[in-house]
Amino acid sequence: xxxxxxxxxxxxxxxxxxxxxxxxxxxxxxxxxxxxxxxxxxxxxxxxxxxxxxxxxxxxxxxxxxxxxxxxxxxxxxxxxxxxxxxxxxxxxxxxxxxxxxxxxxxxxxxxxxxxxxxxxxxxxxxxxxxxxxxxxxxxxxxxxxxxxxxxxxxxxxxxxxxxxxxxxxxxxxxxxxxxxxxxxxxxxxxxxxxxxxxxxxxxxxxxxxxxxxxxxxxxxxxxxxxxxxxxxxxxxxxxxxxxxxxxxxxxxxxxxxxxxxxxxxx
Amino acid sequence: xxxxxxxxxxxxxxxxxxxxxxxxxxxxxxxxxxxxxxxxxxxxxxxxxxxxxxxxxxxxxxxxxxxxxxxxxxxxxxxxxxxxxxxxxxxxxxxxxxxxxxxxxxxxxxxxxxxxxxxxxxxxxxxxxxxxxxxxxxxxxxxxxxxxxxxxxxxxxxxxxxxxxxxxxxxxxxxxxxxxxxxxxxxxxxxxxxxxxxxxxxxxxxxxxxxxxxxxxxxxxxxxxxxxxxxxxxxxxxxxxxxxxxxxxxxxxxxxxxxxxxxxxxxxxxxxxxxxxxxxxxxxxxxxxxxxxxxxxxxxxxxxxxxxxxxxxxxxxxxxxxxxxxxxxxxxxxxxxxxxxxxxxxxxxxxxxxxxxxxxxxxxxxxx
Numbered sequence: 001x002x003x004x005x006x007x008x009x010x011x012x013x014x015x016x017x018x019x020x021x022x023x024x025x026x027x028x029x030x031x032x033x034x035x036x037x038x039x040x041x042x043x044x045x046x047x048x049x050x051x052x053x054x055x056x057x058x059x060x061x062x063x064x065x066x067x068x069x070x071x072x073x074x075x076x077x078x079x080x081x082x083x084x085x086x087x088x089x090x091x092x093x094x095x096x097x098x099x100x101x102x103x104x105x106x107x108x109x110x111x112x113x114x115x116x117x118x119x120x121x122x123x124x125x126x127x128x129x130x131x132x133x134x135x136x137x138x139x140x141x142x143x144x145x146x147x148x149x150x151x152x153x154x155x156x157x158x159x160x161x162x163x164x165x166x167x168x169x170x171x172x173x174x175x176x177x178x179x180x181x182x183x184x185x186x187x188x189x190x191x192x193x194x195x196x197x198x199x200x201x202x203x204x205x206x207x208x209x210x211x212x213x214x215x216x217x218x219x220x221x222x223x224x225x226x227x228x229x230x231x232x233x234x235x236x237x238x239x240x241x242x243x244x245x246x247x248x249x250x251x252x253x254x255x256x257x258x259x260x261x262x263x264x265x266x267x
Numbered sequence: 268x269x270x271x272x273x274x275x276x277x278x279x280x281x282x283x284x285x286x287x288x289x290x291x292x293x294x295x296x297x298x299x300x301x302x303x304x305x306x307x308x309x310x311x312x313x314x315x316x317x318x319x320x321x322x323x324x325x326x327x328x329x330x331x332x333x334x335x336x337x338x339x340x341x342x343x344x345x346x347x348x349x350x351x352x353x354x355x356x357x358x359x360x361x362x363x364x365x366x367x368x369x370x371x372x373x374x375x376x377x378x379x380x381x382x383x384x385x386x387x388x389x390x391x392x393x394x395x396x397x398x399x400x401x402x403x404x405x406x407x408x409x410x411x412x413x414x415x416x417x418x419x420x421x422x423x424x425x426x427x428x429x430x431x432x433x434x435x436x437x438x439x440x441x442x443x444x445x446x447x448x449x450x451x452x453x454x455x456x457x458x459x460x461x462x463x464x465x466x467x468x469x470x471x472x473x474x475x476x477x478x479x480x481x482x483x484x485x486x487x488x489x490x491x492x493x494x495x496x497x498x499x500x501x502x503x504x505x506x507x508x509x510x511x512x513x514x515x516x517x518x519x520x521x522x523x524x525x526x527x528x529x530x531x532x533x534x535x536x537x538x539x540x541x542x543x544x545x546x547x548x549x550x551x552x553x554x555x556x557x558x559x560x561x562x563x564x565x566x567x568x569x570x571x572x573x574x575x576x577x578x579x580x581x582x583x584x585x586x587x588x589x590x591x592x593x594x595x596x597x598x599x600x601x602x603x604x605x606x607x608x609x610x611x612x613x614x615x616x617x618x619x620x621x622x623x624x625x626x627x628x629x630x631x632x633x634x635x
Contacts, residue, residue: 051483073483083483091476094469102473104466106485153484 004029004161004192005050005081010059012045012216019045020056021216027161032183032193034203034224037213038237043196044086046213047163051083052076064160077106082159086166086196088146092139096130096149097121099138100156107157115156124152128182144171151182161192168199180206204228212236281598301449305442314441318513320554321448322506326527327534327546328455329502332462333495334532335541338475339396341496342528343404344503346388346411347381349522351504352511354380356428357421359512366433366512371447374508381504382497389496393489396478408528415519427518430511444513451509455502460543462495471495472541526571529578530557537581539588548589553577 005027012020020042027033035043048054050061052073061069063079091099097118104116114120125131128148133141138149147167154162167183168176176199183193183206197203203210204224211221214236220227227233305314326348334341355377359370392403415422422428435443462468470491473481482488511517531546534553539545556577560570585592 053479053483073479074485074487077483077485085480089477089480091473091480093476094472098469098472101466102469102481102486103484105470105487157484 002029003027004064005194006060006062007046007050008060008062010046010049010061011057012042012049012054013057018216020049020059023059023213023217025211025218025221027192027194028209029160029192030187030190031208032187032195032206034207034210035194035196035213036198036200036203036210036227041213041236042216043213044165045216047083047165047196050076051081051163074106077103077157077159078108080158080160081163082154082157082161083163084147084150084154084165084167086169088143088150090138090141090146090149090153093137095135096125096138096141096152097134099149100124100153103153103157111158115158121156124155125149127155128152129178144175147171147179148175151179155186159191161194162186164193164195164197166197167195168197168202176202200228281594281601298453302446305445309438311437311441314445316555316558318441318444318448318509319558320550321445321452322510323531323534323550323554324452324547325448325455325506326503327531327538327550328452328459328543329499329506330531331535331541331543331546332455332459332502333492333499335535335546336463336468336471336475337492337495339393339492340401340532341392341404341499342401342532343388343392343406343408343411344499344531345523345525345527346408347385347500347503348507348510348524348527349411349415349519350384351377351381351507352517352522353415353422353428354504355508355511356430356517359431360428363431366431368433368443370431370433370512371443371509374447374451374505374512377508378501378505381507382501384504385497385500386493388500389493393492393496405528408523408525412519412523415523422519425519427516429516430514432515444509448506448509451502451505455506456543456547458498458502459546462498463543467491467494475541530554533574533578533581535588536578537585537588539590539592542588542590542594545588545590 003026007026008024010020010023011018023042023046025033025035035046037043045054049056049059052068052071052075055070059069060067063076063081066079068076068079091102094102100121101116104112107115122131122134125134128151130141130145130148130152133145138146141149151162151164151167164183167179171179180202183195187193187206193206195203195207207224209221210224210227211218212227212230212233213219219232219236220230222230304317308314308317326344330341330344333339355373358373358376359366362373363370388407392400392407395403416425418424433440433443462471470481470486470488473484473486474488474492478488507522511522514521530553531550534549535546536549537545537553538547538549557570557574560573564570564573581588587595
């Protein structure tokens with residue numbers, strides 16, 4: 001089994017907050033890997049570190065064996081890592097078609113023409129069900145539709161691995177089912193995924209393996225069914241740890257509740 | 268799930284072939300009319316206003332090419348205007364005892380010099396964003412103004428510099444400057460148009476909307492921003508050179524003028540920020556009006572107060588600017604005329620249909 005994305009011993013602190021504490025996990029090629037955990041457990045920070053938006057204090061990020069620790073977002077993208085954002089980010093005053101075409105410099109020159117022809121961009125919009133709105137401004141879309149445009153934009157670059165940050169968060173059930181369907185379809189075509197998500201049904205439905213984060217590190221990983229019944233995972237979600245550990249840890253857990261929000265504001 | 272055989276994007280109602288031809292014809296006609304202008308209106312008082320207006324068309328287009336497209340509101344472009352002016356004054360004094368048409372050859376050189384100045388200025392200022400960027404550009408502007416006062420070997424300080432005076436007779440004197448300014452203005456518009464149409468321009472617009480995400484998609488944001496900033500400096504410097512030559516003398520507060528920075532921004536805002544024709548329309552309205560105000564209400568700075576009122580009125584009533592507002596209204600009208608209330612075409616089955624149907628907010632913000 002070959003590893004496409006590997007993070008090892010990542011550490012990252014924001015002021016006194018430890019967002020990542022010795023975080024290690026890997027993503028196997030051709031699989032859909034889920035990354036779950038309570039709010040503030042460091043999932044989004046891990047995404048930001050992998051894709052170059054945050055520099056880790058220590059640790060390593062490797063994409064297909066190449067060290068990209070602290071590389072720029074553009075370089076990580078150039079190595080075939082695409083990502084979407086938890087709070088969706090589209091280019092609001094560009095049309096859907098233009099949104100997709102923004103990424104044309106992110107792919108090697110030779111492939112640019114083929115990947116960014118109008119036909120292919122429209123096909124991608126059709127894939128996410130939005131081709132009829134190709135010339136609308138992205139700012140006029142609903143939240144869920146923006147997520148789909150973001151996905152199409154990332155897909156255009158034909159990345160080897162796609163990092164999705166809460167693809168199902170805040171969108172209606174029909175769109176959630178559609179998103180899951182699209183991910184399964186792409187995965188069948190060989191695209192690798194790393195998915196952060198709170199919707200357990202969604203995660204259990206699409207993921208081959210799941211890694212569980214708590215307080216900045218991965219505390220369990222395995223098949224979805226296994227992880228679901230793991231007592232450590234239940235503890236992390238239900239906050240059982242608070243009772244077992246000294247008060248200092250309790251304070252730090254309370255504090256990490258703000259980690260995700262803080263990290264997003266950094267962006 | 269039925270896939271449509273060919274997926275076609277909806278056509279922009281303002282981009283139909285007939286309208287495209289109409290637009291092209293209008294463009295050619297207005298260009299010819301602009302060339303003919305000084306030969307029809309020979310009154311020097313009129314052509315003088317026209318020269319200044321064309322210089323502002325060029326400078327406002329250049330400003331829009333960077334600030335309008337990227338959203339980085341530069342308020343220090345007078346740096347390039349002034350550098351172009353002083354470069355031209357120095358070079359023409361060195362090489363031309365007497366003025367003449369040949370001195371216009373130094374205009375592009377003055378542009379290159381200003382573009383060169385834009386490299387370190389941009390490198391420094393573009394390390395910041397948003398409000399900080401605005402403040403930094405203003406600060407850099409004042410540094411340059413101070414330099415103009417104090418680098419007396421290059422600028423002759425507050426005593427100013429005289430430029431060679433061309434030996435043209437009074438009747439046609441302005442025409443030379445008019446045509447030179449026209450060439451620069453047309454070049455600025457063409458450049459701004461070419462940039463906007465290119466993939467490069469798309470990257471600038473993406474930076475305006477979300478710079479970090481653009482970077483994550485492989486846009487080389489720093490390089491793209493600096494390149495455009497330098498292009499803007501180049502065009503603005505050429506305008507400054509013609510300005511200096513036309514005035515015949517140059518002083519630090521006129522070459523490096525704070526009002527200039529606000530004026531070109533106002534022109535772009537009034538006409539339509541980020542559109543190619545917006546700053547042109549803005550300059551064509553504002554510069555003659557400003558000249559009229561200055562003539563009409565001398566002293567007391569009343570013209571500046573009126574100018575300020577205009578600025579506030581634009582932001583209050585036409586936040587998108589004239590061109591995008593008109594374009595949006597026209598599109599809505601054409602859309603309505605073409606398909607009266609029929610937006611419910613055959614909805615494809617499968618999940619696609621459900622999404623499209625879930626989004627009736629068509630025409631959300633076509634004001635571009």
